[in-house]
Amino acid sequence: MPDRDLQSIVDELAERLRRSVAIDDPALRLLAASRHFGDEDTLRVSSVMNRSVRPEIVDDILAHGISRWVAPGFVDVEGAMPRLCAPVRCNGMLLGYLWLIDKDGAFTGREVAAAGEAAASAGVVLLRRLLLHERSKARQEGILRELVSADPAVRAQAIEDLHAEQLFGDECGHFTVLTVQCPASQASATPREVAFDAAVEDGLRAVADDVALMATNRWRAWILLVQRVPPSRALVDAVAERITGRFRLLGDEQARLVFGLGGSVTVLGDVVTSYQQALLAARAALLLPGFGTLARWGELGPYELLLKLPPEDLLNASQVPALAAVEAEDTHDVLISTLSAFFDHGGNIQRAADSLHVHRATLYQRIKRIEQISGCSLDSGDDRLMLHLGLKLRVIAAAYRDHPNR
Template sequence: MDADELQQRLDSLAGELGCSVSLDAVDGSLLGYSSQRPGADVVRIEAILSRHVPDTVLAYQRSHGIDDATGPVAVPANAALGMEQRTCLPLWSGTRLVGHVWVLHPGADLDDDSLRSLEAAGHRLAELLGVEARVDPAELVADLFEEGSTTALLDMAAERTPAVAGRLVFLALAPVVDLRGRRAPAPTTAPTDVPHLRTELGRSTRHGRTLLVIGRPAGAGPGPGDVRHLLASVDQPCTLGWAAADARGDGDRENGEAALSTAAARAILAADCAAVDPALPATCGWDALGIYAHLLAAGPIAWDASSPVAASDRSAEMLRHTLEVYLDHAGSAARSIDALGIHRTTFYYRLDKISRMHGIDLDDGLARSGAHLALKAQRIRAARDRYAWSDRLAERACRPTSPPAPRTAHR
């Protein structure tokens, strides 16, 4: 989208109509506005300052059918919102709505000549936005499951939501695979109620899980959005992995793009690992992965560890589950019995069988660590196979992020 031509078109239209004009994206983000003219209301000023139409105003505007209309729509004043009357022209690129032009005209309706001028200008504005709309956000996000290029995504974010300035959050939703056991509680670092989901840039689904990219405007909290809302929006139990990154970083665009690619991979892997292991919290950031982060960093060669419980044992699955729960609870018999929901006699019988028949000395710390690693490696293989990880996904996630550039002291 040519920003100079866009500004010229908005100023020209405002001069022709004698009214203030603004251009919004479909989600309410402010894309541009003309020079200020008399009669600006509270809503216009707030939108310019925050680069986004207030949610209550957006809902009021949409209630007048602006997302479906193909011609100008008169939107009455609303004193409670601090909003004067205005006219909206929806902009369509083919069958796709790409934005809204707003003309603020307090106290007087637009005449027929003004409406014709508005529609004529709208055709060119729709063409300008249509060029951007041809870039399918879903395709850009889909690439993050594979190679992880963020160049086009970063350009799109800069165009659509300038206030974001490269601050992106990645949210990955994965359907739960293993429903056994109790889900671990969310860590204190997990996001719970952070706004700005309205700045979603795109989403894509691959192999049953969904990745969302959300812009985080300056001044927003550090988390990725209202997680409870996201988890409630799906019709099956899901885990949510998340990671945030700032592409501005040290000012080097290449480093910034790499940081975004790493964050996307971390969100995907966090969701995938939590989906196959209830020992992880349902809302899981990279820092909450614990032993999984180390195994992922070690690479596929570390994921091939054989199971500590031989598959030839008819009760192998039950014994593996018992052993893993026991190790997940740091060898606490009381907590393991509670988590498994079995009698203590049954529990100790299983531990004895694990020791006698499978040669695992549970009194040996190194033996316990080895068994635990092998069990988690099995989980990683299950996630890799179920979600068809690309060869580079774990490599991207474990790539070290560039340290911030050192500051020069000023005397």
């Protein structure tokens, strides 16, 4: 709901000038609007109905450089009437925009001055709101970090604190963690850290009917979804897409964020489990391109076990002598790929041969050669398991070498 003080500023100016007034936040999301005086256009109606305007219109308006304005000015918007834009600032900080529609092209100096004064008053209100929000956000982030602490006593206190904050009702009984990570190569600069934090916070707005809490730490963040039912794929996709889109708009158009979704739990004390799963899923998204930018726990196959290994142990375990022997003899780089295709298709000769675009007889010859070099038999369950796990470990080990800090 709009802040009452902010609403009174809007209503007072509207009645004084007999013009409709609106205030948006810096991302052009509606914060408060007056009644109309017959000067509304389709853009204003859409803004009031949807609390925002289409992304392409946002881009068009921001392209006028209004984020740098320190005094009221006029903005031409394609497909809509011109507008008087008064930047809402306090202590030099941009907090939003106050808008008046220029229906008759006859704003007086008195009206422009009144808009500027109202914008200054709104700036005080919004700065107070921002400070309260930041204080509350810091408190919530502190509790969330304690909720996933390694110390059971700390987690127990965090559960009590969450209940005391009354952030969600008893009907919200499903807790799911979504992590988001910005690769370090893209997150070293402070402006990008700020953009990352703002993008994650913007992503929470995709969760309309339930509760979403966030905690950030430089280039890594996580969101706790508190809902009546486990989150749908569509909701998780919407949150991830919104965060990515916002970060690219604020930071880098080519930026790549990765996400990991943990399993849903029904007890607050088990959120730490969902958190750990989400971290491993995000690691899969970062290291293994096959999972895309959003990996979900429960869909990672054997990697859910393998990624739990500490990197040093995993690198050591990937040194499988039988595979090393095959690789040493694999002068044309076909034997390892043949073995991978064989396992990926469950040992089905025809499907594996089709995937490799070779004849069945050729595949049999390669498998026989692999068995001769490795000393293993693909008719042996233990040998199959060792070779298959060895191949998966090699994939992760190669990814760790490419991303040594992950």
